[in-house]
Amino acid sequence: MVLWFRSQKSVGNIRRVRICESIHRGKGTGMTDTNRQFVLARHPDGELQESDFTWQEGPIPEPGPGEVLTRTLYLSLDPANRSWINKGGSYRDPVVPGQVMPGFTIGRVVASRYSGLDAGDIVESESGWQDFACLRGDDLYRLDADAPLELWMNVLGLTGKTAYFGLLDIGQPQVGETVVVSGAAGATGSVAGQIAKIKGCRVIGIAGSQEKCDWVRNDLGFDEAIDYKRQDMAEGLRAACPDGIDIYFDNVGGATLQAALLQMRRGGRIVCCGAVSQYDKAKRDPSPAGIPGLLIVRRLKMQGFIVMDHYGRRREAERELLHWVREGRIKYRLDIVDGLENAPRALIGLLHGDNVGKRMIRVAAED
Amino acid sequence: MVLWFRSQKSVGNIRRVRICESIHRGKGTGMTDTNRQFVLARHPDGELQESDFTWQEGPIPEPGPGEVLTRTLYLSLDPANRSWINKGGSYRDPVVPGQVMPGFTIGRVVASRYSGLDAGDIVESESGWQDFACLRGDDLYRLDADAPLELWMNVLGLTGKTAYFGLLDIGQPQVGETVVVSGAAGATGSVAGQIAKIKGCRVIGIAGSQEKCDWVRNDLGFDEAIDYKRQDMAEGLRAACPDGIDIYFDNVGGATLQAALLQMRRGGRIVCCGAVSQYDKAKRDPSPAGIPGLLIVRRLKMQGFIVMDHYGRRREAERELLHWVREGRIKYRLDIVDGLENAPRALIGLLHGDNVGKRMIRVAAED
Incomplete structure (x- = not known):
């Protein structure tokens, strides 16, 4: 072929x-x-x-x-x-x-x-x-x-609205919080990170190449980017988030979720949006260690969602997202x-x- | 000795x-x-x-x-x-x-x-x-x-307030929902289940003896009780909750959490209150299978908490709990x-x- x-x-x-x-x-x-x-x-x-x-x-x-x-x-x-x-x-x-x-x-x-x-x-x-x-x-x-x-x-479609409802409704970002997004150069992650920036957060992206990391950092305005194919994830997260992660927007699951979970800060939220690292595997990885212990000790929330459940407010999301695109605050490829x-x-x-x-x-x- | x-x-x-x-x-x-x-x-x-x-x-x-x-x-x-x-x-x-x-x-x-x-x-x-x-x-x-x-x-102390904030703030019970409580004959579980009854839910307790099951069913008014030492947990939960579990108030972790997770209904909430099955083990059980996949597919929330985080509202809880005790709606041993x-x-x-x-x-x- x-x-x-x-x-x-x-x-x-x-x-x-x-x-x-x-x-x-x-x-x-x-x-x-x-x-x-x-x-x-x-x-x-x-x-x-x-x-x-x-x-x-x-x-x-x-x-x-x-x-x-x-x-x-x-x-x-x-x-x-x-x-x-x-x-x-x-x-x-x-x-x-x-x-x-x-x-x-x-x-x-x-x-x-x-x-x-x-x-x-x-x-x-x-x-x-x-x-x-x-x-x-x-x-x-x-x-x-x-x-x-x-x-x-x-941005106005499924992936943009997924980022919108997942970050805002499930993650509930507050000004000054630290947000980590995996799949950061993907359609959902890139928008989620930019909305977090709009909401006044410090944003770290995780992506799988130098090109992707450069894009999210230089073009999208993420504060930092971690190339998971070249860096140790746990080390990278500890260095980028020394005080812990307030929101982890998870598009990938697997080892990345495990590393983020261990670095979560008290009261943190994990937005379970997707697990692309697992879909294409015959045998999925085991669940990340530390559940429910870590959730209790650090008062964490893990929550899954599907964007369609929020479609009662889809027009609100589309209006906001379009506004941000026109203002140049959300960029896309x-x-x-x-x-x-x-x-x-x-x-x-x-x-x-x-x-x-x-x-x-x-x-x-x-x- | x-x-x-x-x-x-x-x-x-x-x-x-x-x-x-x-x-x-x-x-x-x-x-x-x-x-x-x-x-x-x-x-x-x-x-x-x-x-x-x-x-x-x-x-x-x-x-x-x-x-x-x-x-x-x-x-x-x-x-x-x-x-x-x-x-x-x-x-x-x-x-x-x-x-x-x-x-x-x-x-x-x-x-x-x-x-x-x-x-x-x-x-x-x-x-x-x-x-x-x-x-x-x-x-x-x-x-x-x-x-x-x-x-x-x-009831007015740590355990009663743990039940109060865990069930109401994290679980957010709605009339007609199905609530499962493990450690149901314990200080926290017994109160959590009774509050769920007060809020109009159907309540299933999980406990570790016939005496405990009788107590929560006959004296506390739970709708059903499962003796986890004598019944298969997964089977018991499927039979007691054929349409799934809306809220699982987890005091024990381990195999019970796993069985409940698999029986959760779309939009369900798992209140991670404790993991007593694990504290006394040299090596803890692995995390329950299905995370994050099941959380996403079924739109589940798992959230841990510590009662003291809610103490800004402790007087509200104490007032309510005392009122329910005086009305005979919360019983205790x-x-x-x-x-x-x-x-x-x-x-x-x-x-x-x-x-x-x-x-x-x-x-x-x-x-």
Whole structure:
């Protein structure tokens, strides 16, 4: 298999990534009369493989009463996707072989049998890894056209709102507190750290390369960054947080969570957002040592959450986040991969930490 | 060593337990001119032994400026005492060999060089395992004479307030929710479960004997009780909480915490109050499996606390708890052991679950 990445020079804060390969399937991204899709071939056994998915093409479906036919424009790739396809399940029913791979998307309404939406409307949807989907109109969220669609996939989207609710509602940052964010160069972590800065905290990022560390420190304004691939995590955290950590925003779990837990300060909060270090493993690491003892002794809170539980306040979050982006207080990078056919390898790369900023697939052109 | 327990018939809701032994030391509990004390002989290695303490007698100390001399009336025995004397420390500095064993007490002021207290005042103090102590007046809390002193050692004391703040502030029970309490026949668990009943919850207690289970179910009004020594915990919890647990008030840690964690319902809260199953072990059990994964997937909160952190609101708690006791909505048992000389074996018994209700030592008569 020939597979290579070509990183275009950053355009503003958008970096386009192309994954090209000498394959013949599904080259075009324009309007077609077939629906291309990836279905799950099997539950992965350990590290995700491209062969865990099957490409198939079929007819475009017809919307039923109350439904809408959407054309996928962008497909979000998120570490959580990997957890969905484990046999054991996650916060949603596990995907079963033969099922279209689910995924968060932005789409354009092509045909509507739902009174609240018209052809041409742009919606946030969960169409999955395919060109077209028929979805219940009630499940869709029409996007305000004020911001570029790419921003709706990113700071204003699932990952930005995850950072917003996780940090503010679960972490409850106070001015002057020390906040540590893992996966700091990822879509969620980069926003969580910047919100912590806005709230007057001292912010330390943990990321997996010099480039990522430079980005969060130099461009995003984090106070410090720790490269977990080159530094001892426990030592790095002790040096960066000599008085302890007030909030640890955890995107990764595993050894990083263990090191942070041991460095937590009395009354600290651990925001359990994700555990990307574990999703792609056949056998997960044991839970971090010190539970419940350390939680009691240091009066710590560990709390997990899923962003959708907070969607009663999604408009508040979107308004605030957009405001911060416009003020230049939240910066971002987009990591756009062209072509639905590249979804499996782009997800595999995401799980290996290849991305800086939000990774997404451009499935079709916006216009 | 000759050691036996004689349980007097319950008097009202007070059960007096005597531990008698053919030893000669410190028989009297009346006013003496010596200060009898237990000091830590060594950090225990695994299960606590009587020989981990040394009995000694010395002169009664003299209060310095701002200090008060107290005569200990009651000494509280709490599972946490065991964690304080481990080498590793706990939520307070570890006790070192040669130091008087610390403990929560109620005492009578004998002499005062502190303007806010007079001889004869009754105070909550931390005098430790001894007859007399000189303490800073600022550290003492004068007790309202409205309730019997035994109640101040129990429902109105440390354990009752631990139940109050842990359940209400950390657990945040809602009407109709399912609450599981371990150590349900203990001083803290029995009150936590009854407060949960007052708040309209369904309450399941976990305890270690038929007698304890009968007591929490029949006398305290818990909906169900599980005898963890005779039933499979996971099975018992699945049967008692088929729709899951909303709040798990954990006094014990270990295998019980693991079983409860797996049965938690979405949005559940685990109140990490204690881990008595672990304190007396040379090597603690590993953390329960499923962290952080389960916390995220089920949106769980695990939070540790120490009651003193909430003492800004202690009067509120005491008022409420006393009100519930007077209304007959909180019932209790006292497990009173006579004589300071019995403190080590009474603590060992507490760690083995010999008590029903609040265990304390009566060091001297109240009048």
